[in-house]
Amino acid sequence: MTRMTPSEAFVETLVANGVDTIFGIMGSAFMDAMDIFAPAGIELVPVVHEQGAAHMADGFARVSGRHGVVIGQNGPGISNCVTAIAAAYWAHSPVVMITPEAGTMGQGLGGFQEANQLPMFQEFTKYQGHVANENRMAELTARCFDRAMSEIGPTQLNIPRDRFYGDIDVEIPTPMRLDRGPGGESSLDAAAAMLAEAEFPVLISGGGVVMGGGMAETIALAERLGCPVINSYLHNDSFPASHPQWCGPIGYQGSKAAMKLLAKADVVLALGTRLGPFGTLPQHDLTYWPEDAKIVQVDADSKMLGLVKKIDVGICGDAGAAAKALTARLSERTLLCDGNRGEREETMAGEKSAWEAELDDWTEERDDFSVDMIKEAAAEVDEWIHPRQALRELENAMPERVMVSTDIGNINSVSNSYLRFEEPRSFFAAMSWGNCGYALPTIIGAKKAADDRPAVAYAGDGAWAMSMVELMTAVRHDIPVTAVVFHNRQWGAEKKNQVDFYGRRFVAGELDGGENWSEVAQAMGAEGVRVDMLDDVGPALEQAIDRQMNDRKTTVIEVMTTKELGDPFRKDALSTPVRHLGKYADFI
Secondary structure, three states: OEEEOHHHHHHHHHHHOOOOEEEEOOOHHHHHHHOOOHHHOOEEEEOOOHHHHHHHHHHHHHHHOOOEEEEOOOOHHHHOOHHHHHHHHHOOOOEEEEEEEOOOOOOOOOOOOOOOHHHHHHHHOOEEEEOOOHHHHHHHHHHHHHHHHHOOOOEEEEEEHHHHOOOEEEOOOOOOOOOOOOOOHHHHHHHHHHHHOOOOEEEEEOHHHHHOOOHHHHHHHHHHHOOOEEEOOOOOOOOOOOOOOEEEEOOOOOOHHHHHHHHOOOEEEEEOOOOOOHHHOOEOOEOOOOOOOEEEEEEOOHHHOOOOOOOOEEEEOOHHHHHHHHHHHHHOOOOHHHHHHHHHHHHHHHHHHHHHHHHHHOOOOOOHHHHHHHHHHHHHOOOOEOHHHHHHHHHHHOOOOOEEEEOOOHHHHHHHHOOOOOOOOOEEEOHHHOOOOOHHHHHHHHHHHOOOOOEEEEEEHHHHHHHHHHHHHHHHOOOOOEEEEEEOOEOHHHHHHHHHHOOOOOOOOEOOOOOOHHHHHHHOOOEEEEEOOHHHHHHHHHHHHHHHHHHOOOEEEEEEEOOOOOOOOOHHHOOOOOOOOHHHOOOO
């Protein structure tokens, strides 16, 4: 036991957990602890807005596999973080949200910046620690860090501002980390027996493969089975794209090859994925989920097993460890699918080749609305860029080891068909939360954790306006990134619903105010480039990456695109409108 202040106990516990970076905005509520961050080797990266800070912590955690930490002033600073913590929750990121609170003697009196901060985050955290007594500062701080790892998600450490002061006797806890096993022996045996009898097995590689560091084990298992491997939704970095068995992602704007091959499966191995409902919806007019296939699901969270899809075998374990255990079992026996391996390889290659050819030819959307928008663009300027053409050019210009974050929105979602990766911890999206303003701050956090890797954010002009202020964070604190802004002057994702279901009656979807985002970027100290010719898209990205990696410059590439739109997000959730009142009768 050592005599120290609660602030020192708090900071020493951070150090014990390897914390060297915190994102946030300074505040009086935690200033006594903040005063000793620097001598403890902790950098507080000051941001423009606390939502950006929490997204940065998310990106930092997803790249590093370590905790991402965010802090802010009690009340409004803390409430600004809720949206980003929700995104981290659905990404299973070990983010620790430190929430200084109004002092205990003033609580309930309606004082300055007072709020009940625990309920704000209750739905989006795995554990909430509240320091009601300063003698428990180190204990509860340590538990929040331990639970973020063991529960695979955000935790909250709530500290009334007066609890940082005093003198206490403290023993700093040693961090506890779980050694996750492969799952139960009986369930692994059952899964191996089921896979051994499969004629056309398909492996879905999910986020658990990335988070558990199980890529090598997953590749070995896939090669033993000789099966198609598809990425779960928005986990395009869960299997190397250069591998001959990689077939692309399923889900919204995913790979037709992956979907057609999954439809052929008689046994599906869902490795490290909860099989979320949005990630398995029909797409490209394909209802591809194989209803008659047997399903083996592996997830570190037992509550996810069989939650969305009916399964035949559930394995509660680490994805990589389970893959290794299954490979060992399958190596000892003859598999039914060994007999048709060559035929399956031909089928995989054929579907992949057909999909790549379709993407090459799919230069513009062909629905009536898009044709009208293309004609309108041609009348406005010599040549606006088709979004799919821009995405293909960007794909071809991506550097090795690139990290990419994507915002929510129409063009960004279409990019799911084009983004391919060779290593894990490379692709970041807001997952099921789907909030705008995600991509830029997240990639800043990722770059802070992996400065040696190129970092690129994709955002539409609507989402961009929500978070572009964090360019100043990148510039001020030497965290160089590259942002690609698709400037189509509309809220494209929702506007597509008005096209398909509401007779092109557009309400509140236009964003055409004549903004020049490249000039705005320059005003914030970054480089800004406006691109309005297709041939300039790839070179613009290559030059921006060169500036990022060699000159430590942040660059915004503003790509001027047509207003054509891809498929809507929620075709399943909308229907043709019905109007009963006469004054609305014409609006059908």
